[in-house]
Structures are given as structure tokens and as C-alpha cells.
Amino acid sequence: MEDQSIDLVVMNSVAQYMTPEELDGALLNIRRLLTPSGKLVLGDILQPEVGMGRDVMALLSFGLRHGFLKDALIGLISTALSDYRQLRSRIGLQRYSEDEITAKLTAAGFAVQRAQTNVGHNRWRMTFIARPPVVR
Numbered sequence: 001m002e003d004q005s006i007d008l009v010v011m012n013s014v015a016q017y018m019t020p021e022e023l024d025g026a027l028l029n030i031r032r033l034l035t036p037s038g039k040l041v042l043g044d045i046l047q048p049e050v051g052m053g054r055d056v057m058a059l060l061s062f063g064l065r066h067g068f069l070k071d072a073l074i075g076l077i078s079t080a081l082s083d084y085r086q087l088r089s090r091i092g093l094q095r096y097s098e099d100e101i102t103a104k105l106t107a108a109g110f111a112v113q114r115a116q117t118n119v120g121h122n123r124w125r126m127t128f129i130a131r132p133p134v135v136r
């Protein structure tokens, strides 16, 4: 894709599945693609100190609030019995503190701001808005 051809990139709930090197490569690519006034929304970043219990609680309370608690429970049970659960336990998910992900985004050439709330339903995860820095 052409340089500076995209106004908005949303990467939500993906970074945790990438190696740190893959994420660095993706951020550089996104930085290249964004227009000077463009924006990257990087959502659902897992923090090092927040474990799987919080993910379970977040999904159940989301289901309760929006009338799909039974389906959320069924989803959790099928996930618990699936490869995903085993993979998650074996490989783990990639986690970053606010400082760590800010440093990654800055190294890729972005000005960074943490959003007040996560873009996804899980309020224990973080969202960042990253922009090309303003050149004066």
C-alpha cells in the first residue's frame, strides 16, 4: 500500500497475539501508511499485572449488562475446553505496561496518548491513540 494513504487504522485485540518484533514491524508499517493527520487506535492492550480472571469477569459482566449472559457462559466453557485455552496457558499472551507500549509506539515514530477508556468492553485493558507528530 502507498505511503500516507490511510486516515485511520484500528488494531483492536491483536497485539497480544503478536511477538514484540511482529508488533514493532506492524507499527512501522502503519506509521508509513498514515497520512500526516491520521491516527492509529491501538486497543485491548493487556497489562502485565492483569490476569485471565479479569478477562472472565469482564466478559460475564458485559454479557449480564447486554442480555447475553447465558451465551457468554457457553462461550467461556467452550473456550476452556478448546485449543485456545491450552495455547493461552502454554504460550501466554503478550502484555505491555503503559510505559512499555508508549515506548514501542514512540520508537515507531508516533506521538502517543492513552485513551480514558478501552475501546473494547474489558475495562482492565488499555487503548492508545497514536498520531504522527506535528511538524512545525
Ligand SMILES: C[S@@+](CC[C@H](N)C(=O)[O-])C[C@H]1O[C@@H](n2cnc3c(N)ncnc32)[C@H](O)[C@@H]1O
Binding pocket: 011, 012, 013, 014, 017, 018, 019, 022
Ligand atoms: C481477538 S481477534 C481481534 C479481531 C479484530 N478486532 C477484528 O475486528 O478483526 C484477534 C485477531 O488477531 C489475529 N492475529 C493473531 N495472531 C496474529 C499475528 N501474529 N499477526 C497478525 N494478526 C494476528 C487473528 O487472526 C484474529 O483475527
